[in-house]
Amino acid sequence: MGKLSLFGPFSAIKFLFRKPKTLRFPFEQKETAVRYRGFHLNDWNTCTGCGNCADICPNEAIIMEEHPEIETTPGEKNERPRLDYGRCCFCGLCVDICPAGSLRLSRDYLHIHFDNATFTVTPGDDSTDDKVFLPEDQYSILKASLVHRRKDYDGFSPDINFSLFDPDRVQMPEIPPSERKMSFIEQITGYNHEEAVREAERCLECGLCEDACPAHMKISDYIGAIYDGRPDESLRKIYEDNPIPSICGRLCMKHCEDACSLRLRGESLAIRWLKRYTADTINNFKETLEQQPASPTGRKVAIVGAGPGGLSSAYFLRLMGYDVVVFDELSGGGGMIRVGPPRYRLPEESIDKDVAYIASLGVEFRFNTRIGRDMEFEELLAEYDAVYIGIGNTVSRSTGVQNSEKCLLALDYLEQNKTDRKTVVTSSIIVIGGGNVAMDVARESLRLQNIQYPGRDTIVNTVSLEDWDELPATEEEINEAREEGIIFNPAWGPREVLLDESGNIRGLLCMKVKSVFDDEGRFSPTFYEDRNMVIEGTMIIEAIGQGPDFSFIPKKLMEKIEFTERRKIRVDENGMTTLPGVFAGGDIVNINLDAVTAIADAKIASEGINTWLSG
Amino acid sequence: MRELELYFGPQHLGMVGNFSITLQVEGDRILKATANPGYLHRGFEKLMEGRSWIKNFPMVCRINVIEPDSMEMVYSMAVEKLAGLEVPERAQFIRTIYLELARVGSHLFGLWAYASMLGFDTVAQWAMYHRDLILDLFEELTGGRVYHIYIWPGGVRRDFPDGFKDRIVKTLHSIGGCVPDYDSTFFNNRLFYERAGNIGKVSRAEALEMGGTGQVLRATGMPYDIRRIEPYAAYDKVPWNVPTREDGDAFSRIWVVRDEMIESVHMIFKLLDEMPGGEVYNRIPNPFKWRIPKGEAYVRCESSRGELGLYLVSNGGKNPYRVHFRTPSYPHGLTVLEKALVGANISDVGNIMISLYVVAPEIDR
Numbered sequence: 001m002g003k004l005s006l007f008g009p010f011s012a013i014k015f016l017f018r019k020p021k022t023l024r025f026p027f028e029q030k031e032t033a034v035r036y037r038g039f040h041l042n043d044w045n046t047c048t049g050c051g052n053c054a055d056i057c058p059n060e061a062i063i064m065e066e067h068p069e070i071e072t073t074p075g076e077k078n079e080r081p082r083l084d085y086g087r088c089c090f091c092g093l094c095v096d097i098c099p100a101g102s103l104r105l106s107r108d109y110l111h112i113h114f115d116n117a118t119f120t121v122t123p124g125d126d127s128t129d130d131k132v133f134l135p136e137d138q139y140s141i142l143k144a145s146l147v148h149r150r151k152d153y154d155g156f157s158p159d160i161n162f163s164l165f166d167p168d169r170v171q172m173p174e175i176p177p178s179e180r181k182m183s184f185i186e187q188i189t190g191y192n193h194e195e196a197v198r199e200a201e202r203c204l205e206c207g208l209c210e211d212a213c214p215a216h217m218k219i220s221d222y223i224g225a226i227y228d229g230r231p232d233e234s235l236r237k238i239y240e241d242n243p244i245p246s247i248c249g250r251l252c253m254k255h256c257e258d259a260c261s262l263r264l265r266g267e268s269l270a271i272r273w274l275k276r277y278t279a280d281t282i283n284n285f286k287e288t289l290e291q292q293p294a295s296p297t298g299r300k301v302a303i304v305g306a307g308p309g310g311l312s313s314a315y316f317l318r319l320m321g322y323d324v325v326v327f328d329e330l331s332g333g334g335g336m337i338r339v340g341p342p343r344y345r346l347p348e349e350s351i352d353k354d355v356a357y358i359a360s361l362g363v364e365f366r367f368n369t370r371i372g373r374d375m376e377f378e379e380l381l382a383e384y385d386a387v388y389i390g391i392g393n394t395v396s397r398s399t400g401v402q403n404s405e406k407c408l409l410a411l412d413y414l415e416q417n418k419t420d421r422k423t424v425v426t427s428s429i430i431v432i433g434g435g436n437v438a439m440d441v442a443r444e445s446l447r448l449q450n451i452q453y454p455g456r457d458t459i460v461n462t463v464s465l466e467d468w469d470e471l472p473a474t475e476e477e478i479n480e481a482r483e484e485g486i487i488f489n490p491a492w493g494p495r496e497v498l499l500d501e502s503g504n505i506r507g508l509l510c511m512k513v514k515s516v517f518d519d520e521g522r523f524s525p526t527f528y529e530d531r532n533m534v535i536e537g538t539m540i541i542e543a544i545g546q547g548p549d550f551s552f553i554p555k556k557l558m559e560k561i562e563f564t565e566r567r568k569i570r571v572d573e574n575g576m577t578t579l580p581g582v583f584a585g586g587d588i589v590n591i592n593l594d595a596v597t598a599i600a601d602a603k604i605a606s607e608g609i610n611t612w613l614s615g
Numbered sequence: 616m617r618e619l620e621l622y623f624g625p626q627h628l629g630m631v632g633n634f635s636i637t638l639q640v641e642g643d644r645i646l647k648a649t650a651n652p653g654y655l656h657r658g659f660e661k662l663m664e665g666r667s668w669i670k671n672f673p674m675v676c677r678i679n680v681i682e683p684d685s686m687e688m689v690y691s692m693a694v695e696k697l698a699g700l701e702v703p704e705r706a707q708f709i710r711t712i713y714l715e716l717a718r719v720g721s722h723l724f725g726l727w728a729y730a731s732m733l734g735f736d737t738v739a740q741w742a743m744y745h746r747d748l749i750l751d752l753f754e755e756l757t758g759g760r761v762y763h764i765y766i767w768p769g770g771v772r773r774d775f776p777d778g779f780k781d782r783i784v785k786t787l788h789s790i791g792g793c794v795p796d797y798d799s800t801f802f803n804n805r806l807f808y809e810r811a812g813n814i815g816k817v818s819r820a821e822a823l824e825m826g827g828t829g830q831v832l833r834a835t836g837m838p839y840d841i842r843r844i845e846p847y848a849a850y851d852k853v854p855w856n857v858p859t860r861e862d863g864d865a866f867s868r869i870w871v872v873r874d875e876m877i878e879s880v881h882m883i884f885k886l887l888d889e890m891p892g893g894e895v896y897n898r899i900p901n902p903f904k905w906r907i908p909k910g911e912a913y914v915r916c917e918s919s920r921g922e923l924g925l926y927l928v929s930n931g932g933k934n935p936y937r938v939h940f941r942t943p944s945y946p947h948g949l950t951v952l953e954k955a956l957v958g959a960n961i962s963d964v965g966n967i968m969i970s971l972y973v974v975a976p977e978i979d980r
Contacts, residue, residue, distance in 0.1 A: 091673030
């Protein structure tokens with residue numbers, strides 16, 4: 001403390017001769033900081049309408065408003081946030097939770113307007129709205145408002161390092177490629193409890209996945225139950241829409257994950273693996289689910305095919321109280337799921353677990369029974385009140401090139417390898433095709449080679465018409481196949497199977513592909529006839545696609561079944577074909593060739609059968 | 616002489632904040648003072664019970680308008696303690712620098728209120744201007760000028776922008792360069808002493824008995840400071856002093872405030888030198904699902920007005936089960952003030968009240 005003085009204060013007189021510090025607003029203005037938290041901006045092109053901003057808002061200042069002009073696609077709703085600035089406290093939590101990073105705050109904060117209705121506003125941004133957002137030379141502070149804003153004036157912006165959601169998924173433990181390619185050991189080992197809870201915690205519960213799932217499973221609920229440490233509740237939620245969780249938890253095509261809002265700036269939630277966690281954690285489905293079929297209706301339904309669609313419709317119909325009999329030519333349930341996916345992706349025990357539960361509800365399975373061979377289709381029609389056809393695509397197509405009859409067909413090959421009499425492979429194999437079945441065939445071949453020729457050099461080549469960016473197989477499958485050492489030859493088309501003197505395969509003559517699809521996007525490959533290549537190999541498996549086998553349906557009935565222009569069976573909104581009482585679903589009806597679509601079809605058809613039989 | 620009951624506030628020029636005092640006066644002398652709070656009750660503590668852990672974070676700061684930052688700090692500390700969250704070291708340094716900036720800003724604001732109360736308008740204007748320079752720093756760091764919403768559980772919300780350190784130093788130097796002017800015009804002004812010396816005296820024993828902390832206690836010679844007693848953030852990483860004075864009157868309290876500001880600025884310079892690199896935020900769990908294990912925590916920090924405490928209880932749910940703030944203005948504005956006013960002149964009511972640094976929104980919450 002200095003000396004107290006009465007005269008000291010007069011030193012302040014010098015400030016009389018200094019320039020004032022006060023800004024003469026609005027003629028003098030101060031620019032707001034780069035991080036300023038002002039009015040909202042929202043990029044409508046990246047916003048998905050997930051509604052997380054509305055959920056996090058502490059003041060309920062944000063509501064989601066529907067915009068019918070926006071086309072809803074999987075992963076995008078037609079809703080956009082609407083702000084009430086009478087409530088907003090500019091905390092910016094909405095910015096930090098926004099998975100798309102579309103919502104941010106700008107540096108302007110002044111709102112001058114005669115109309116108080118302008119206080120609530122659906123924010124856009126300079127990229128989408130030229131009327132509100134003006135370049136600096138056209139902007140005037142005297143008109144500054146929510147309808148007269150400055151362009152390029154972003155303030156507080158999303159930063160993934162400070163986001164309120166976790167962009168990184170919990171890594172799924174798996175067997176490394178060098179080890180897994182030596183045997184049929186299941187590649188994915190599955191989450192343990194702690195990992196599953198940690199992954200389930202990432203779910204923002206926005207529900208975009210549920211809209212994208214063909215079966216509209218209650219994903220947020222069953223994942224929420226996992227987070228709460230209640231896999232039993234999770235299983236009950238799953239079984240509301242999907243009765244084959246052990247199967248789907250392994251090889252679902254996961255449309256949900258493609259729609260997950262977390263994928264936009266990070267990795268989507270591992271929804272499929274979480275479903276698998278639930279299905280694997282619970283040993284006894286019957287005790288957990290405690291489901292009882294409704295009182296018997298006295299009506300009987302026959303189901304042709306015990307694939308995902310057949311199993312699901314059996315389940316749903318049985319719960320409604322119908323007597324259900326499922327016919328399948330295979331020795332167990334699962335249909336093409338049993339034939340196709342190799343053990344390292346889907347062990348048979350998992351299929352059997354799901355099938356056994358459905359059987360325990362009182363569904364009768366007649367395996368090793370092929371309709372058309374062991375029993376006539378017309379008998380079914382006569383004996384049962386309704387028939388559901390869920391046969392799937394069971395016949396492999398051939399390329400039909402010269403000597404192609406020497407090649408093996410994918411499904412025959414995969415099916416045989418599921419038995420004890422596994423194919424004796426050669427050390428050099430060529431797989432024709434670039435889809436998921438081709439990947440299965442190639443990776444299975446590699447394993448058979450490693451088992452049958454231990455320590456020897458072996459090679460598996462794949463040839464596909466499609467180039468890298470067009471390959472129909474999932475990215476995951478392609479990457480795993482490459483990690484295991486499969487050689488890819490994309491954009492080459494088979495021309496001729498080359499034989500040696502004794503008539504054995506010695507290679508495949510290929511020609512370079514010019515384009516796979518025509519201008520309208522239809523499959524119509526063209527080639528450079530002069531650019532050829534020979535791939536050497538002593539065994540060729542064709543995996544270029546599958547088709548259905550309707551030979552079990554008598555001709556006169558077949559004529560009554562209508563097909564669409566894409567050669568799919570035409571069904572009405574109840575899943576009924578043009579043949580009364582005959583319902584269909586799955587691969588023979590849908591363009592999407594996957595299990596969950598078949599489940600969705602089965603659900604529709606089950607409801608349809610119920611309406612048909614009770615009405 | 617006739618006794619009168621006099622209502623002082625809430626609408627009164629000498630009253631800062633929505634607060635009132637009922638005075639029993641005899642002439643100009645106060646015989647008895649009864650604090651009369653409740654005009655600013657917003658029910659924050661109850662409101663917080665109905666909101667998730669993260670939704671409370673933009674709200675806690677609003678309890679105290681003058682210095683929202685230490686509110687954010689106690690809330691984050693309590694949540695971190697209950698949830699077992701680690702805070703990166705760099706974030707601790709940033710928090711400390713940020714809190715000290717807030718202390719300087721808050722003291723300058725207090726100085727504005729105090730100086731204008733006494734009629735030292737020139738000094739009041741300076742203090743307001745210098746506070747604004749600090750708000751500019753906050754605006755750059757956090758995006759907000761008053762409610763920064765910056766310290767959140769797990770660390771801080773954003774790292775320093777490029778060149779921010781230099782701008783802190785520059786701003787603090789420009790404020791520090793005016794300390795001689797402040798001194799000659801105000802702190803060493805004989806008139807200031809005449810108005811504040813021996814006014815609103817609170818002895819150490821009284822202060823202790825009534826729960827006085829902060830300047831109230833330090834002005835009686837007791838170096839009581841939570842930052843020293845129970846160091847949090849990075850207060851134990853650099854050396855610093857606890858300024859005290861002996862007389863316990865308004866004059867001493869304001870001098871403690873002055874010395875504290877200077878000490879804070881020095882502390883910021885040291886912290887800036889020692890600041891480590893690295894992360895500033897450990898991600899909290901998904902806010903929509905976050906449940907904090909059952910438990911209770913009491914944490915405290917030294918706000919610019921004294922000891923600020925938070926008692927937080929979780930019953931394992933998505934919201935707090937019980938929240939209670941121990942705000943320094945509560946004892947200062949109710950018990951200490953009632954005591955200090957007895958025997959004072961009516962014209963000194965505002966003087967004493969502001970020297971005790973009573974912030975009405977803290978009392979009511």
